[in-house]
Amino acid sequence: MFKILERETLAEHINKFVVEAPLIAKKALPGQFVILRLHEKGERIPITICETDPEKGTITLVVQEVGKTTYELGTYQAGDEIADIIGPLGKPAEIEKVGTVVAIGGGVGTAIVYPEAKAFKEKGNYVISIIGFRSKRFVILEEEMRKVSDELYVTTDDGSYGMKGFVSDKLKELIEEGRKIDLVIAIGPAIMMKVVSDLTRPYGIKTIVSLNSIMVDGTGMCGACRVEVGGKTRFACVDGPEFDGHQVDFDLLIKRLAMYKEEERIALERYLKERGKA
Amino acid sequence: MKKIPRQPMPKQPPEERIKNFNEVALGYTEELAVKEAERCLQCPRPFCVDGCPVKVKIPEFIKLVKERKFSEAAKKIKEDNVLPAICGRVCPQEEQCEKKCVLGIKGEPVAIGRLERFVADWEAEHGEIEKPEMPEKKGIKVAVVGSGPAGLTCAGDLAKMGYDVTIFEALHKPGGVLIYGIPEFRLPKHIVEREVDYLRLLGVEIKVDVVVGKSITLYELFDMGYKAIFLGLGAGLPKFLGIPGENLLGIYSANEFLTRTNLMKAYLFPEYDTPIKVGKRVAVIGGGNVAMDAVRSALRHGAEEAHIIYRRSRAEMPARLEEIENAEEEGVIFNFLVNPKRFIGDENGWVKGIELVKMELGEPDESGRRRPVPIPGSEFIFEVDTVVIAIGQTANPVLLDVTPEIKRNRWGYIEADYETGKTSMKGVFAGGDIVTGEATVIEAMGFGRRAAKAIDEYLRTGKW
Ligand SMILES: Cc1cc2nc3c(=O)[nH]c(=O)nc-3n(C[C@H](O)[C@H](O)[C@H](O)COP(=O)(O)OP(=O)(O)OC[C@H]3O[C@@H](n4cnc5c(N)ncnc54)[C@H](O)[C@@H]3O)c2cc1C
Ligand code: FES
Numbered sequence: 001m002f003k004i005l006e007r008e009t010l011a012e013h014i015n016k017f018v019v020e021a022p023l024i025a026k027k028a029l030p031g032q033f034v035i036l037r038l039h040e041k042g043e044r045i046p047i048t049i050c051e052t053d054p055e056k057g058t059i060t061l062v063v064q065e066v067g068k069t070t071y072e073l074g075t076y077q078a079g080d081e082i083a084d085i086i087g088p089l090g091k092p093a094e095i096e097k098v099g100t101v102v103a104i105g106g107g108v109g110t111a112i113v114y115p116e117a118k119a120f121k122e123k124g125n126y127v128i129s130i131i132g133f134r135s136k137r138f139v140i141l142e143e144e145m146r147k148v149s150d151e152l153y154v155t156t157d158d159g160s161y162g163m164k165g166f167v168s169d170k171l172k173e174l175i176e177e178g179r180k181i182d183l184v185i186a187i188g189p190a191i192m193m194k195v196v197s198d199l200t201r202p203y204g205i206k207t208i209v210s211l212n213s214i215m216v217d218g219t220g221m222c223g224a225c226r227v228e229v230g231g232k233t234r235f236a237c238v239d240g241p242e243f244d245g246h247q248v249d250f251d252l253l254i255k256r257l258a259m260y261k262e263e264e265r266i267a268l269e270r271y272l273k274e275r276g277k278a
Numbered sequence: 279m280k281k282i283p284r285q286p287m288p289k290q291p292p293e294e295r296i297k298n299f300n301e302v303a304l305g306y307t308e309e310l311a312v313k314e315a316e317r318c319l320q321c322p323r324p325f326c327v328d329g330c331p332v333k334v335k336i337p338e339f340i341k342l343v344k345e346r347k348f349s350e351a352a353k354k355i356k357e358d359n360v361l362p363a364i365c366g367r368v369c370p371q372e373e374q375c376e377k378k379c380v381l382g383i384k385g386e387p388v389a390i391g392r393l394e395r396f397v398a399d400w401e402a403e404h405g406e407i408e409k410p411e412m413p414e415k416k417g418i419k420v421a422v423v424g425s426g427p428a429g430l431t432c433a434g435d436l437a438k439m440g441y442d443v444t445i446f447e448a449l450h451k452p453g454g455v456l457i458y459g460i461p462e463f464r465l466p467k468h469i470v471e472r473e474v475d476y477l478r479l480l481g482v483e484i485k486v487d488v489v490v491g492k493s494i495t496l497y498e499l500f501d502m503g504y505k506a507i508f509l510g511l512g513a514g515l516p517k518f519l520g521i522p523g524e525n526l527l528g529i530y531s532a533n534e535f536l537t538r539t540n541l542m543k544a545y546l547f548p549e550y551d552t553p554i555k556v557g558k559r560v561a562v563i564g565g566g567n568v569a570m571d572a573v574r575s576a577l578r579h580g581a582e583e584a585h586i587i588y589r590r591s592r593a594e595m596p597a598r599l600e601e602i603e604n605a606e607e608e609g610v611i612f613n614f615l616v617n618p619k620r621f622i623g624d625e626n627g628w629v630k631g632i633e634l635v636k637m638e639l640g641e642p643d644e645s646g647r648r649r650p651v652p653i654p655g656s657e658f659i660f661e662v663d664t665v666v667i668a669i670g671q672t673a674n675p676v677l678l679d680v681t682p683e684i685k686r687n688r689w690g691y692i693e694a695d696y697e698t699g700k701t702s703m704k705g706v707f708a709g710g711d712i713v714t715g716e717a718t719v720i721e722a723m724g725f726g727r728r729a730a731k732a733i734d735e736y737l738r739t740g741k742w
Contacts (some may be wrong), residue, residue: 263553
């Protein structure tokens, strides 16, 4: 059992949890994730680790409510316990001094790119961050990102805050202005990572993405998470989750992510109906 | 005296059982068990024991069954085998003890496995599971990584010798393949839980959710005061065919299909959260026990047609005969001498067909089975909604990649001494599928047992 010590709603449908997990807190590096299972009947889902505090033995998870499990987790309060948290899993991000790094976060992906932006900054890179959201009320971690970035740009799809448009629009601006960019890290919805990768490809700007495929065990045992990178099958949970965006077959990823769309709808509707009754 | 025939196993009728995940074989009644036990000749030189990898004292326990001393019979088995309810269900007895039974020469061997199962279940039902007498604690810590049959056996034996044993398991539930792989209808999970509880009774501590190599390393375990480590990691990495279209939607590895079904209880979706997609026409590729488990699970998930696609013929299938027969009774359709060349998808990326090529059997290969060779131009399309690939597993490198001191062979399995389980890293022992490659529950247990002995010796003498 893993106890929730703090819980905070960061934005509509986006919650932050600080959880007691000393073993994981000691080991986790930026880019790694955990698998969690809420209770005996729960499914196993991957969540990237946002922050760790090895001294206190805690990890921070930022979770968007999208399906049954994440909605249910949204009702968990400080003091509640999560049945299982397994990790840290996956390969850590490669953090090196490369020069100028553009860290891009789309929606809740901002919580995942945050520790990496921070680590790149600590390594002495010039960090430009672009974080994008649907609308003002979904903006998260702006202050945190500002602290670890040399420049920060916020975009919203509807223009209600920051620049109107997508993160890729801002990136395009930077590229067209002739800014020297050595590395792009893009983490967010698959479609966003695809657009960013397509954008940087002709310029030959190295682009790293973090693939959020469907997982079961998270240790290489099942192959649920398989993705195609450079024409080869890879397991996102052990070979990734980070890959060269220019090599990833995003269309396949997007299709595979929708594999249980129908079941996810059934489960969520059933859950929300029950919750409504309670 | 009239010859008693081998007593058949009462089973759920096929048309019923394909609608549920409950156990197929119902087990002997006391009467059937005693009657079957009476068939045993009590050979003074029992060959059956030679056939048993852990040398259960078979004639002795059967004699106790005959005398209706069921509780004593259970104790007798447990002297050599800590997991009798499991072995009685899943051991390939026809290739081990029963193969050597003298009665089998002219007729049918004694149903040793069924008797073992009966005795273990009887003991459990009658609440007579007792903690054996335990020696004084030695105050020495040993770590066991992996809670499959190898790890469980090793841990149990070490605990009985007085060691403080901690098992570290990556999944959220202990049991290894017994929990995530073998289906409920062949091995009910409460039986595995019962056996795991017995280990807890012996004082074994079980820590789940710990991926050794990720959450903690072997070096750290030694630093924490563990004096020896046993690795029972299993062969958990799924093999794929490596043909075009394999990542289409609706194509599962057997590991994923069975894990969703057994560990995550996807057959109870949406009461349980984990979903599984099983269409009307399911094809399982492979001919082993894992393939049989997958295809029979597919039927229970509601498939209208469940097919086996196997590249050799029925005679070469590695699955146990009993399981093949069960599958046949349940209406599984077997397609022999065909091999997949590629998968074909629809516009949304879902698998809709497999291109199969017909095969014929040629010369025997290194496994002694006749090698299948494709017949040119015989390709055809086999329509499917769901595919499960059950062509085998290999070693999972998660722990070994971060522990280079442990030598591996060219297939990625650990090089360990057969008698002791010693690896190339001091204080680290290994056994089960991670050493032998995919084998059996009982062989994994045998390995765990030999390693426990060797660990004890190492810790007493300090000699490596
Ligand atoms: C579907 C299926 C059906 C089968 N049917 C039969 C049958 O009928 N009869 C029979 O005799 N055999 C059968 N087998 C084979 C048998 O199950 C295996 O040979 C046996 O379970 C091997 O035992 P093990 O202890 O070596 O490993 P496993 O049972 O594989 O257990 C290994 C455990 O180690 C854990 N682990 C791995 N790496 C780590 C790590 N780094 N840190 C922590 N934990 C880790 C795994 O999660 C797993 O729980 C079957 C196998 C399968 C897959
Ligand atoms: S999640 Fe099972 S192999 Fe990656």
